[in-house]
Amino acid sequence: MQWSLVVPVKPLARAKSRLSDTAGEEVRPELALAFALDTVTAALACSAVADVAVVTEDPRAGRELAALGAAVVAGEPGGGLNAALAHAVTAVRAARPGTPVAALNADLPALRPAELTRVLNAAAQFPRAFLPDAAAIGTTLLAAGADRALLPAFGADSRARHRASGAREIRLDAVDSVRQDVDTGADLRAALALGVGPHTAAAAARLLIAEQ
Numbered sequence: 001m002q003w004s005l006v007v008p009v010k011p012l013a014r015a016k017s018r019l020s021d022t023a024g025e026e027v028r029p030e031l032a033l034a035f036a037l038d039t040v041t042a043a044l045a046c047s048a049v050a051d052v053a054v055v056t057e058d059p060r061a062g063r064e065l066a067a068l069g070a071a072v073v074a075g076e077p078g079g080g081l082n083a084a085l086a087h088a089v090t091a092v093r094a095a096r097p098g099t100p101v102a103a104l105n106a107d108l109p110a111l112r113p114a115e116l117t118r119v120l121n122a123a124a125q126f127p128r129a130f131l132p133d134a135a136a137i138g139t140t141l142l143a144a145g146a147d148r149a150l151l152p153a154f155g156a157d158s159r160a161r162h163r164a165s166g167a168r169e170i171r172l173d174a175v176d177s178v179r180q181d182v183d184t185g186a187d188l189r190a191a192l193a194l195g196v197g198p199h200t201a202a203a204a205a206r207l208l209i210a211e212q
């Protein structure tokens with residue numbers, strides 16, 4: 001089974017506010033963009049992925065992610081992340097009616113295509129399924145099979161809310177790269193330890209140089 005992925009990217013100037021202890025205001029947008037570039041590069045290289053649509057209102061993020069081969073969905077309805085995802089799924093299914101869809105966070109800089117394939121193959125066993133984040137509180141991926149509504153409930157305690165919504169929790173070992181989202185400095189160190197993509201590696205190196 002091949003999936004259409006929907007990847008949400010918040011306007012870079014407002015993104016990753018919880019990294020403010022680790023990265024100053026001028027560096028944070030660069031880091032957020034680097035995470036998204038590495039996430040989308042790995043997603044596009046995944047054999048279980050048919051296409052990737054980025055939903056963003058940020059012109060620079062849209063431009064740079066489109067250059068990788070992602071489609072860009074603009075025109076968010078307002079109301080935040082879940083409304084943006086529902087809007088993007090409607091746009092994707094207008095082009096590919098009924099396609100299975102998965103929402104994937106854009107802050108997974110260590111993402112490995114083979115691990116994403118295993119997660120998507122597990123998701124394909126259920127009408128709706130999700131993967132908890134590394135902290136086991138949030139969600140990094142929510143999937144809905146052909147013609148199923150995604151019903152995204154990302155945000156605080158989304159693991160519990162996705163479970164309560166009837167989505168099946170995916171329990172797999174050795175898919176750390178799909179679970180390691182980066183919200184804090186500690187998350188960034190954990191992602192660097194797993195091994196990040198080239199954009200994040202370069203941005204993190206600039207961050208360390210700036211600190212010296």
Ligand SMILES: Nc1nc2c(ncn2[C@@H]2O[C@H](COP(=O)(O)OP(=O)(O)OP(=O)(O)O)[C@@H](O)[C@H]2O)c(=O)[nH]1
Binds near residue numbers: 019057084106181
């Ligand atoms: N398109 C879109 N994406 C969003 C929106 N809010 C969050 N996202 C994205 O959703 C994913 C999960 O969001 P968070 O992990 O909370 O990231 P964030 O909002 O940049 O981080 P904080 O500022 O620290 O809360 C990331 O890929 C964000 O870029 C939104 O309003 N619109």
Ligand SMILES: C=C(OP(=O)(O)O)C(=O)O
Binds near residue numbers: 139153154
């Ligand atoms: C939006 C989410 O991400 P975070 O918890 O990283 O903000 C979520 O986990 O639902």
